[in-house]
Amino acid sequence: xxxxxxxxxxxxAAGLIFAAASFVFLPMVLGSYxxxxxxxxxxxxxxxxxxxxxxxxxxxxxxxxxxxxxxxxWVTLRLNYLWDMPFEVNMVLAALxxxxxxxxxxxxxxxxxxxxxxxxxxxxxxxxxxxFATYQFPxxxxxxWGVKIGxxxxxxxxxxxxxxxxxxxxxxxxxxxxFLFIEGQRRLFPGRAWALIRRSEAAAMAAGVNVTLYKTxxxxxxxxxxxxxxxxxxxxxGLLDDGTFRSSESIMLFALAxxxxxxxxxxxxxxxxxxxxxPGLLNTWGVDTDLAFVIFGAxxxxxxxxxxxxxxxxxxxxxxxxxxxxxxxxx
Amino acid sequence: MIDIDAITVRFGxxxxxxxxxxxxxxxxxGIIGPNGAGKxxxxxxxxxxxxxxxxxxxxxxxxxxxxxxHRRAQKGLRRSFQKEQIADDLTVLxxxxxxxxxxxxxxxxxxxxxxxxxAVVGLADRADKIGGALSGFERxxxxxxxxxVGKPHLIMFDEPAGGLSVDETRQLGDLIVQIHTLTGAQTxxxxxxxxxxxxxxAETLVLDFGRRIAFGPTADVLADPRVKAAxxxxxxxxx
Ligand SMILES: Nc1ncnc2c1ncn2[C@@H]1O[C@H](COP(=O)(O)OP(=O)(O)OP(=O)(O)O)[C@@H](O)[C@H]1O
Ligand SMILES: [Mg+2]
Numbered sequence: 001x002x003x004x005x006x007x008x009x010x011x012x013a014a015g016l017i018f019a020a021a022s023f024v025f026l027p028m029v030l031g032s033y034x035x036x037x038x039x040x041x042x043x044x045x046x047x048x049x050x051x052x053x054x055x056x057x058x059x060x061x062x063x064x065x066x067x068x069x070x071x072x073x074w075v076t077l078r079l080n081y082l083w084d085m086p087f088e089v090n091m092v093l094a095a096l097x098x099x100x101x102x103x104x105x106x107x108x109x110x111x112x113x114x115x116x117x118x119x120x121x122x123x124x125x126x127x128x129x130x131x132f133a134t135y136q137f138p139x140x141x142x143x144x145w146g147v148k149i150g151x152x153x154x155x156x157x158x159x160x161x162x163x164x165x166x167x168x169x170x171x172x173x174x175x176x177x178x179f180l181f182i183e184g185q186r187r188l189f190p191g192r193a194w195a196l197i198r199r200s201e202a203a204a205m206a207a208g209v210n211v212t213l214y215k216t217x218x219x220x221x222x223x224x225x226x227x228x229x230x231x232x233x234x235x236x237x238g239l240l241d242d243g244t245f246r247s248s249e250s251i252m253l254f255a256l257a258x259x260x261x262x263x264x265x266x267x268x269x270x271x272x273x274x275x276x277x278x279p280g281l282l283n284t285w286g287v288d289t290d291l292a293f294v295i296f297g298a299x300x301x302x303x304x305x306x307x308x309x310x311x312x313x314x315x316x317x318x319x320x321x322x323x324x325x326x327x328x329x330x331x
Numbered sequence: 332m333i334d335i336d337a338i339t340v341r342f343g344x345x346x347x348x349x350x351x352x353x354x355x356x357x358x359x360x361g362i363i364g365p366n367g368a369g370k371x372x373x374x375x376x377x378x379x380x381x382x383x384x385x386x387x388x389x390x391x392x393x394x395x396x397x398x399x400x401h402r403r404a405q406k407g408l409r410r411s412f413q414k415e416q417i418a419d420d421l422t423v424l425x426x427x428x429x430x431x432x433x434x435x436x437x438x439x440x441x442x443x444x445x446x447x448x449x450a451v452v453g454l455a456d457r458a459d460k461i462g463g464a465l466s467g468f469e470r471x472x473x474x475x476x477x478x479x480v481g482k483p484h485l486i487m488f489d490e491p492a493g494g495l496s497v498d499e500t501r502q503l504g505d506l507i508v509q510i511h512t513l514t515g516a517q518t519x520x521x522x523x524x525x526x527x528x529x530x531x532x533a534e535t536l537v538l539d540f541g542r543r544i545a546f547g548p549t550a551d552v553l554a555d556p557r558v559k560a561a562x563x564x565x566x567x568x569x570x
Pocket of ligand 2: 371372413
């Protein structure tokens with residue numbers, strides 16, 4: 001076993017404390033409007049961790065993440081109405097199915113780099129958008145697509161999380177496990193291979209690293225994470241709407257991951273707050289929620305010009321400076 | 332033993348290597364030649380980054396040209412690049428471990444081997460230092476340690492002494508001559524430093540404009556008038 005696998009860094013400890021505090025206090029203080037918003041934000045934080053990881057570790061831009069969430073959500077709903085398996089089983093199967101979709105996406109994408117890779121993933125997102133709009137999400141109907149007109153059949157929420165408060169806690173736990181899974185990968189041999197691939201693909205090959213395999217694996221992880229978050233999204237409402245999974249949402253998710261700081265857990269949290277909580281806040285203030293886009297744009301400019309590690313990078317640098325540590329941040 | 336047989340490489344109209352043949356069998360062999368002679372190109376052919384137009388390369392009796400680059404590494408080929416390739420966000424130890432991650436040997440054995448090689452290059456005390464914090468020489472030594480793990484058969488260094496001080500070059504040379512005894516691997520080294528080459532290489536291949544102009548025991552090769560004209564001539568021009 002790798003001894004450094006279980007090492008707790010200051011940033012990691014802060015993350016675990018943050019997750020624990022959110023777990024305990026958020027459901028206690030939030031009303032039903034905010035519970036729904038924070039549940040959605042926690043789910044998207046997990047999805048964002050997948051794209052952010054691909055970008056931070058391999059420099060790969062994936063613009064399909066929300067589309068992949070749609071696949072996870074679709075599989076979850078379909079299984080829910082097909083068999084009587086518990087939510088957790090459906091979620092794992094959805095994650096695996098989406099992981100395979102991530103691998104399929106990797107096939108053409110791995111032949112491309114940079115902008116071309118981004119374009120291929122965007123095309124996939126566009127294709128998924130059309131699929132979802134055409135076939136909708138299963139709601140208990142007959143046949144393969146499982147769609148019927150009228151009211152939905154009942155959805156089985158996780159046994160552990162029957163109330164909205166419990167469901168938020170449930171989501172926080174799953175999202176934390178998702179973050180820990182990615183961090184664990186980063187600390188073991190895949191992380192070493194990715195680091196060398198990012199340094200230089202030639203050097204990685206010369207070190208015996210199967211570059212295609214490890215890039216495909218990264219796509220698979222991001223896919224599985226997206227699939228699980230899609231399942232959680234399905235579980236929170238018991239139904240899904242194709243409007244949630246537009247390709248523009250995938251672009252937004254990636255951009256916000258960069259704004260937040262793709263290398264850090266805090267970056268994904270900031271991105272998710274901007275993505276879900278900010279519009280909710282504007283809404284309660286009676287301000288047009290499109291103002292959020294203006295703020296996103298400003299945030300993106302800020303990130304591109306002054307903060308290559310995003311807002312989270314700046315915060316961690318600030319903390320490091322305050323504690324009198326010099327040098328750059330390590331996550 | 333590495334058997335290079337009539338390797339030809341073309342880049343468009345440019346013939347970077349023209350039917351180059353040589354059988355390198357000394358524990359430490361050198362490849363020298365003026366800038367643009369084709370030295371790196373030859374190394375790229377052997378390690379799989381460039382496909383030869385024609386010719387054959389056998390390493391320890393295995394045909395290498397059919398294998399993907401990472402498969403060649405898994406079969407015991409190691410190479411360094413003109414610019415060392417150390418990942419800044421991995422520790423020294425992790426940078427070495429990468430080389431053997433693909434193998435199914437036990438984790439503790441691989442770790443122990445990596446630590447042994449770091450001790451050989453003199454970095455054992457800095458195994459947990461992060462790549463980004465290393466000096467140029469430390470990065471080069473990490474690269475050397477990485478090349479030495481995983482039971483290599485053939486290690487190729489492309490200008491490893493580039494950018495090093497006289498003292499560091501001496502240390503590196505001393506290290507390279509030990510590689511054969513420590514790992515059993517044969518080493519091939521490209522460098523412009525003729526003093527280093529003549530000190531550590533028993534045999535040397537000289538390339539000029541993609542052609543082999545001399546090959547044999549290093550002292551004989553360096554005394555060859557054609558080598559003097561081609562290699563040392565441009566050396567004077569360069570200075
Ligand atoms: N990928 C490539 N595409 C086109 N031409 C190339 C390529 N690689 C090398 N060349 C050309 O092939 C010739 C040999 O290059 P090579 O890098 O092998 O020289 P070298 O002997 O390593 O020189 P140096 O001492 O400067 O490193 C040069 O003229 C170079 O410009
Ligand atoms: Mg060269």
